[in-house]
Amino acid sequence: MTAWGGEADEIRLLVDDLAELLGRSVVVNDPLVRQIYGSRHFEDEDPVRIRAVLQHELGAEVTAHVVDQDIPRWPSAGRLPGAPALGxxxxxxxxxxxxGAFLGTVMVIDADxxxxxxxxAAIDEAAHAVAALLAARAQVADARRDERDRTLRGLFGSADGDREAAVETLRDSGFPDRAQLVAMVVEVTSVRHSxxxxxxxxRHARSIVEAASRTPGLGLVTGGRIELVQHRPSAAVPDALREAADRxxxxxxxxxxxxxxxxxxxGSPATALARIRASHRQAIAAVRAARRLPALDGVAIWDELGxxxxxxxxxxxxxxxxxxxxxxxxxxxxDxxxxxxETLRAYLDHACSAPRTARALNLHRTTLYYRLNQIRELTGYDLGSGHDRFALQLQLRIEALGPRT
Known part of the structure; x- marks a missing residue:
C-alpha cells in the first residue's frame, strides 16, 4: 500500500519486490517519519505498523522515539531499537x-x-534505487516550487509591477481572485529537527489548511516560516481564523x-489578490506578537491586537x-x-493626574511628587513635556511586548 494512494509506480514496485524477497514488511518513510510507501504484511506486523496503515501516522511518542535515534546523521544502515511499551x-x-540531502528511511521489521x-545488502541496493527515484521526483517538484515561490514573492513584495504580474499569473492558474482571502504566517523552531x-x-501545514477549507492555498517557505494565502469561502471572522490556526x-x-x-x-481579510499584501504585512506583525506575548498562546489575530x-x-x-x-x-x-x-508607569497610565496616580499607588501626594522629581533627575526627561512623556510611555509599551528577536 501507499500512504499517497494512486497507481503503482517504480518506488512502490521496488518496495513490494524487496518485501517479497525478504518475506518481511518494508516501509519507506519521509524525513518526518511519515509513511510514503509500505508493503503488505508478512505476519510480522506490530501495533505501530498497523496504526501507520490505518491512521497514516505513528503517534507522537513513537515519532519522538525514532527522531531521537538521529537517523539523518547515521553514516550507514543500522538497527532502530524497539520500544515494547510503545508497541x-x-x-x-x-x-x-x-x-547529501536526507530524503527519508527504508525500514524493515527485524524483531528476531x-x-x-x-x-x-539487498536492502541497501533497493534503498539506493529508491533514493535516486525520490531525488528525481524532488527535483521536478523543486522546479515547480521555485516558479511558484517567485510568484508569491512578487505578490507580497512592494514593487507594483511584480505584484500585478503575480496576480495575473495566479488568475491564469485558476486561483480564486475576487473572493475572501486571508494571509497567515506560521513560524516553527525545533532543536530536534533539521x-x-x-x-x-x-509545507504540510499548507495541505492542512487546504484540506480543512476544501479550497486551494498558496505557501512560501522561507527559513523556519511559511507565508500562506488562503481562500476562505466563509467569513474570515476571528473565531474562524483562530480555528484554522489551531488546526x-x-x-x-x-x-x-x-x-x-x-x-x-x-492578517485581516482581503477581497482580491491585489490587496493581499496588506493582509500579509499584518500577518507578519501578528506572528511577531504570537512569538513575544505568551498570553496569546501561540496564535495572534491582527484584528484582535488593538x-x-x-x-x-x-x-x-x-x-x-x-x-x-x-x-x-x-x-x-x-536603588x-x-x-x-512603577510610579512612572502609573503616572503615565493615569494621564499624568497626580491625585489618581497617588490613589492607585496608595501614596501620599508629597511622596508621589518626590518620586517624580527623582525620575526627572535620573533621566533628564521632563514629565511636563508632552514629547518626553510620549517617548517614555512608548518605550515602556515596547518593552512590555517582550524581547525582540
Whole structure:
C-alpha cells in the first residue's frame, strides 16, 4: 500500500519486490517519519505498523522515539531499537540520501535479528534505487516550487509591477481572485529537527489548511516560516481564523512533537489578490506578537491586537539603545528603580493626574511628587513635556511586548 494512494509506480514496485524477497514488511518513510510507501504484511506486523496503515501516522511518542535515534546523521544502515511499551519492534533502517540531502528511511521489521548479510545488502541496493527515484521526483517538484515561490514573492513584495504580474499569473492558474482571502504566517523552531524536516513540516501545514477549507492555498517557505494565502469561502471572522490556526499548530505538533515551538499570525481579510499584501504585512506583525506575548498562546489575530498592533509592526531589528531606553536603564540602575518604574508607569497610565496616580499607588501626594522629581533627575526627561512623556510611555509599551528577536 501507499500512504499517497494512486497507481503503482517504480518506488512502490521496488518496495513490494524487496518485501517479497525478504518475506518481511518494508516501509519507506519521509524525513518526518511519515509513511510514503509500505508493503503488505508478512505476519510480522506490530501495533505501530498497523496504526501507520490505518491512521497514516505513528503517534507522537513513537515519532519522538525514532527522531531521537538521529537517523539523518547515521553514516550507514543500522538497527532502530524497539520500544515494547510503545508497541514498536526493532527495525533495520537505511537512510535515504542524494547529494547529501536526507530524503527519508527504508525500514524493515527485524524483531528476531535474523537478517542475513545478503539480505542487508539487498536492502541497501533497493534503498539506493529508491533514493535516486525520490531525488528525481524532488527535483521536478523543486522546479515547480521555485516558479511558484517567485510568484508569491512578487505578490507580497512592494514593487507594483511584480505584484500585478503575480496576480495575473495566479488568475491564469485558476486561483480564486475576487473572493475572501486571508494571509497567515506560521513560524516553527525545533532543536530536534533539521532545517529540511522543518521545511517539510511547514509545507504540510499548507495541505492542512487546504484540506480543512476544501479550497486551494498558496505557501512560501522561507527559513523556519511559511507565508500562506488562503481562500476562505466563509467569513474570515476571528473565531474562524483562530480555528484554522489551531488546526495548523496541531498538525505541526503531530509532525514535529509537542516540544516544537509553533506560532501563527493572521492578517485581516482581503477581497482580491491585489490587496493581499496588506493582509500579509499584518500577518507578519501578528506572528511577531504570537512569538513575544505568551498570553496569546501561540496564535495572534491582527484584528484582535488593538493598540499593540502599530508597535508590533515595528521590525525586530530596531536600532539599539534608543534615548528613552537609556533613560529607563538609568532608573533601573538606582536603588529605588523598581518603585520608580512603577510610579512612572502609573503616572503615565493615569494621564499624568497626580491625585489618581497617588490613589492607585496608595501614596501620599508629597511622596508621589518626590518620586517624580527623582525620575526627572535620573533621566533628564521632563514629565511636563508632552514629547518626553510620549517617548517614555512608548518605550515602556515596547518593552512590555517582550524581547525582540
Amino acid at each position: 514498536l519492534l526493532p527495525r533495520w533502517c537505511v537512510p535515504l540520501r542524494a547529494d 535479528r535474523t537478517l542475513t548479510g545478503a539480505e542487508q 532545517d529540511a524536516q522543518i521545511e517539510l513540516a511547514l 495548523i499548530r496541531h498538525g505541526l505538533f503531530r509532525a514535529l512533537g509537542p516540544q516544537a515551538g509553533v506560532v501563527v499570525g493572521t 493598540g499593540n498592533a502599530p508597535l508590533l509592526s515595528l521590525p525586530d531589528d530596531l536600532p539599539p539603545d534608543a534615548p528613552a531606553a537609556r533613560a529607563l536603564r538609568a532608573i533601573d540602575a538606582d 529605588a528603580g523598581p518603585r520608580l518604574r
